[in-house]
Amino acid sequence: MSQEPAAKKKKGHVTVREAWCKGCAICVEFCPEQVLVMERGKATVAYPDRCTACNLCELRCPDFCITVSVKGE
Amino acid sequence: MSQEPAAKKKKGHVTVREAWCKGCAICVEFCPEQVLVMERGKATVAYPDRCTACNLCELRCPDFCITVSVKGE
Amino acid sequence: MFNYDQYLRLDKFPLIWCSGCGDGIVLKSLLRAVHKLGLQKDQICMVSGIGCSSRLPGYVDFNTLHTTHGRALTFATGIKMARPELTVLVITGDGDATAIGGNHYIHAARRNIDLTVLLFNNHIYGMTGGQVSPTTAKGKKASTAPYGSFENTFNISGLAQAAGASFVARSGVYNPVQLENYIVKAIQKKGFSLVEIMSPCPTAYGRRNREGTPVDMIAWQKENSVPVAKAGQLTPEELEGKLITGILVDIERSECRAEYQKLIDRLAQS
């Protein structure tokens, strides 16, 4: 299984490359922390603080739109 | 296996259609009673009396040359 | 004495095959099987590709179709889909069926379409003079494998099984009665049935590989056949180089044309 255990709750920084986003909502639905929402057909970071850098959104975005970095790294 | 047991020793009558015989010797070699021999490149019935009508020669002649009938039938 | 002549085109004889070629032996088993089943000649359609074995249909008094190399199963599929009432027999070689025709082979098996395939495996391209085939064992020589073949081979029967065939049997010309029985069963089976038949080619294979006379090649089958039941008890090493014979697959699986008929019937009702 792909989920890496979120061992010690990391803080993440997630961004969306809007130009390439096709609005499939995969990132939104598979984010365990509901960080992302759909807005006018594009994924948007709605609750950045919740992000744990688990990377699940990034791994599954088919369009290379999402980058996740661990805060402080 | 194809050999039918030669239950009560039947008597057979075997003939070779020479015109089609290509001389492969298959009939000769697989006849358990050595009824047939090769002669000038063709199979020939050399010892007709030994034939038990087991049909093994007929079954394996690739060129439809051989007929076997049970004597008296 | 079985009367072959009733099924033959005698004016085409003698057969074109070489002296000692196994193909004629298979032809005879086939005719006895057809007779046993009481099939009408008119109701049989025999389709072949290109190769020595594929010349067989020319000799039998059925509806006969000699197609292009590797494509017999596609023509046969058209016939069966169009006229399911015909008994469709396919004659093919190891090269015809599994080299150039490999795709049609696996798809006909997948569809489990009601065809009976007699695959003459002589481990060589006979007709074209002895080139390497997907069943030429590693190390064996062929005109295009002068140093011995360096390629792995197909397990033809296993491939048909994996693709979806519902009946698969393997036999050889040493055993013409067994062969006849398997052909009977294969035709009876509603679905894609394969009989893989070891039919020696003394000319293009035997000579180059020093396999001896036609008799030697047939005798080899006698010595090396292992019935499938017994094969289960042997180790892979013991089975190395052996010929596993018997009925390898016999399962029930939905048949292509019958499924299509269901669709027609369903639409006719609605």
Add this chain to the structure above:
Amino acid sequence: MFNYDQYLRLDKFPLIWCSGCGDGIVLKSLLRAVHKLGLQKDQICMVSGIGCSSRLPGYVDFNTLHTTHGRALTFATGIKMARPELTVLVITGDGDATAIGGNHYIHAARRNIDLTVLLFNNHIYGMTGGQVSPTTAKGKKASTAPYGSFENTFNISGLAQAAGASFVARSGVYNPVQLENYIVKAIQKKGFSLVEIMSPCPTAYGRRNREGTPVDMIAWQKENSVPVAKAGQLTPEELEGKLITGILVDIERSECRAEYQKLIDRLAQS
């Protein structure tokens, strides 16, 4: 954060694939696998056929070859035989590899030639608008199966195994990390390696079969995947409609180009 850009032809973005198409997810797993293995871009040759999935090579900064429909494996075989030092990856779809390309598929597996095949199985012909494929389940709809498909399907992985592949794994886009790991193993394997990847097509398959959103289709994989180890403990009925994932085959078998090299070396000595 993994840097995909180093492997991409960014000027070709955005990808042509539909919104929610699984193929982009696979592409990412692939790039991570390539990176993990430390492969040089110059040493990778990526070959595809025709289809949505087969457009993938256009986006990666390798030596890329977009061939004819169904024939990727033949071009790849030429490359590998000519330049065994190149890592040759083949990108193909269910139609490309197992419909029109089925023969090359089984022959490449038979030869066990050292190619790594990523087979994008979306159970449909995506590129041409949703026609039935050899993997479209019975009863499922397609533009050429408006009443639901009436044909049996291939077990793609099983077919590769029967033909002679030395590594076969199955995974899906729900599990991009597993996918990445299998791709790593497949590339490492010296021989014919197949990764069968369930990559949903929401447009041409999902819509017609009411499979919901792309998210629904990916979630389906989550619900229905059964690891191969566990599958062994379930009955066929329990496995009906499930997706068996895992490494299905991992054996040692002689590899085609290596065998040929032995011949060259042998002749050079004599």
Add this chain to the structure above:
Amino acid sequence: MSFRYEIRLSGEGGQGLVLAGKILAEAAAIYDNLNATQSQSYGPEARGGASRSEVILSDEDIDYPKAVHIDLLLALTQESCDRYAADLKSNGILLVDQDAVLTTPEGSFKVYRVPIIQMARDRVGRALVANIVALGLIAGIAKIVSEKALRQAIEARVPKGTEELNLKAFAVGLEHAKTLV
């Protein structure tokens, strides 16, 4: 004198413009006894998502089925408006969705800005039927195909069970058109 009337329906994939074009053509050809052709452009191989649908109407044989001098252009997106307006005749008609298309090109053609998608959503209840609302507008503005024929064509062509919804959409567009001309 014969006439030839060229209509281009443009927007993005999924907006039902191919269907709308087909309905227009059927209305004209089957019910109004005109000649009509409809065609669309495809993306890289036919993976759906045609963004352009063209209808040519004439009272004689239509030799050339591609639009050359457009009489009426419908644009449901800014991109399609920008891309296709150039082919509009000088005295042609440009009908745009007023929310999606913010700027229209300069030209001597007549521009109608209508909140088409919003009308579909708010007054018919489904944004999806914007294509049929647009047909209503075209019927009312261009008057090249009869209202009756369009209604018949809509009924015959839309998915079973959605006839009423679509006829309502048509009525909404048509009605609005009457306020414009």
Add this chain to the structure above:
Amino acid sequence: MSFRYEIRLSGEGGQGLVLAGKILAEAAAIYDNLNATQSQSYGPEARGGASRSEVILSDEDIDYPKAVHIDLLLALTQESCDRYAADLKSNGILLVDQDAVLTTPEGSFKVYRVPIIQMARDRVGRALVANIVALGLIAGIAKIVSEKALRQAIEARVPKGTEELNLKAFAVGLEHAKTLV
């Protein structure tokens, strides 16, 4: 004046006539510096068993590689003799195996009857080398290719290890020929 000499070697498959033809051609072309072609007929697809092998010799380019007017015909079977003798020139040579060919056609050509196969069996020890015995006969009768060239060609072409046997067969044929002419 240029010359063209046509030889047809005929019999049944397995008698080595293709090899014999090739040796003849090589002897002429490589060692005697003539031009030569050799060709054979095939059965239904190339399953071996060519029953006819033709060699054309000339001191200039050979334009047409098929035999038309045969100068020398070798026939090792009755069937081949019957079939091919018709193409023989009126002053040509017919060389037959006297045991296999019982009747030869009428004609103004010269007929040589030699127990070729028997000579191979009895005097060389292998019926298989009848083809080379025949080459010896041809060398001695027709004198169109030099003995030396033929010996060289035989050595170069026959399977390794059989050179001596074949040279002996050649000598047997050649010797016998000298008793004929």
Add this chain to the structure above:
Amino acid sequence: MSNASQQRVRVLTGNEACAEGALAAGMRFYAGYPITPSSEIAEVLAEQLPRYGGVFIQMEDEIASMGAIIGASLAGSKAMTATSGPGFSLMQENIGYAAMAEVPCVIVNVMRGGPSTGLPTLPSQGDIMQARWGTHGDHPIIALTPFSVAETFSLTVRAFNLAEQYRTPVILLLDEILGHVNEKVELPKDGEIALVNRTLPHDPPERYLPYRHTESGVPPMVSFGQGYRYHVTGLAHDESGFPTNRASEIEKLLDRLHRKIEQNRDHIVEVEAYEMEDAEIGLISFGSSARASRHAVRLAREAGKKAGLLRIKTLWPFPDQEIQAYGDRVKKWIVAEMNRGQLAHEVEWALCGRAPIHRVTVYNGDPISPLTILNRINQLD
């Protein structure tokens, strides 16, 4: 669809009209492999054929599709397949088989831009020489080229009629424009369509020669399973259908194969003359290019130029005589086509220098526009 499909006046694409025409012609067996821009033909038939009790099967590739329709035809069904360039290339071997074994069948090629994968969604007319010469060996072929959706329907029916009448594969060449354009069609009622079926033999089975060298060149044909039990092969064969290597038999076979088409060419060949009575500038064109050409003729006539169009409906056998008939009157010719001059080459051959021939060739994926042709006409003055 159901509602509209009852009507006789309909708006259909060329692909749809082709499928409807085939059904009307009695086609009951379709085997194919999807390819843009032909796939809709298969899609309509997948829906319709089972309703007619006919067979639709999607095969594993185009080679198999061609094999299946030959098999089905021999088994007695009118059979067809449809494809585009790449698939058409793959079918060539079996098309040659159908020609040699004289099996009636129809192959539709909806042409797209080539060579190779080329331009899958854009039109071309680049496969017309391939239709003639694509398979190995010398063989005759019939190829038809409709120019409208309505004519696609009628020429599809005709394709089947010719296939049956002459025991031959018939190729129907459409192009992407025609395949995909929706257009008004008035479908004939069922009874209004003249259908031709293969000629049955008068001979009883024992005297039946499936490849008899008849006067018409066409041997009667009986389907498998009807008690005649004959042999069919792609090898050169004698009248009985069995392989032969005899030069005289081979020559008779190949002569008859050609003769049956050539001596019936007047029945097979169709062209349509448009404003040709007094034309001094003659256009020659076919398929969707002929539409642009006809439009150009109209425009030219409006401008007072004596232009006309000879539109080719039967491309093979080539309408050389029909073109030559105008050879002395027409002063200048223009051949308009979506390729690099394949038809023009044949026209040049047919006219043999009798008048200058100018080319309008478009091969960049755009359709030919009437104005392009008009410009060419204007340049000629």
Add this chain to the structure above:
Amino acid sequence: MSNASQQRVRVLTGNEACAEGALAAGMRFYAGYPITPSSEIAEVLAEQLPRYGGVFIQMEDEIASMGAIIGASLAGSKAMTATSGPGFSLMQENIGYAAMAEVPCVIVNVMRGGPSTGLPTLPSQGDIMQARWGTHGDHPIIALTPFSVAETFSLTVRAFNLAEQYRTPVILLLDEILGHVNEKVELPKDGEIALVNRTLPHDPPERYLPYRHTESGVPPMVSFGQGYRYHVTGLAHDESGFPTNRASEIEKLLDRLHRKIEQNRDHIVEVEAYEMEDAEIGLISFGSSARASRHAVRLAREAGKKAGLLRIKTLWPFPDQEIQAYGDRVKKWIVAEMNRGQLAHEVEWALCGRAPIHRVTVYNGDPISPLTILNRINQLD
């Protein structure tokens, strides 16, 4: 073989000479599928290639063979396949790919009687139009036709040179006679053979355009794995090799594909004139038919007739100019070929009615005999 194979004067069949020529040309990759009468080419190479460190592989069919040689060529090997009619038909799709993607390779077709399975062991020249038009779409091709075993060697070398120089598939057309006849050949020494290799780019990878519209029409070519990492596709593409649907780009591509052959035609096209200086009766022929023709010319000259032969070595691009050059002097032409007049059709087109053209066509499996041609010459008086 070993002994004889050291010698420079040898007796070889055309098939053997073809294999030897390929090795001499630097061919190091052969993929093929057996077929009569071409199989000996594969058989020689199966034995020889591993000795050269090259690759011989028998593929599962002809489609795969063609795919494999394209792959090998892109990977840097000079590559070839050999087949006969049925296999040639199956290769057509991938031959078109090689033309479109500009991949050098050589395809040998040893022609046998067609159509279909036809006459596997008998000669024909029936695939010459297929060599030009067998694949879909408009594309250029080079096809060479040797007439002797010696020339089979040299034209095989030339085929590779042209393939490399012009980045194109080159077709070598032999026939069964040539393939199987044993004939004297004097093989050149290794150093005596001029070899051409594909032009490498001067540009560094980041500026490399694999489909650049160069002046010569031929873009430089670098093999996979050499640090250039470009994209190859059979779709219409721009100079960078990536797919495009833009009409202007498509047109430039197709124009260049043709231009690179057409503007270099004088280098590519070769004919041989024999006794043509004062000829009034001109024969045109190629391959083994040209041997019979040359013989007929000799016989005719002996009888005092002014006959000559124009022998075609490069069939495509067609030597129209070379033929036209004699147009005013030669009074009558005879085209001799083993098919039903394929070459004659092209000659008619080229000569455009300038002189009558007579045909000698033999298509029954027999070779054309010199006397048949001589008779035709005599009839002309």
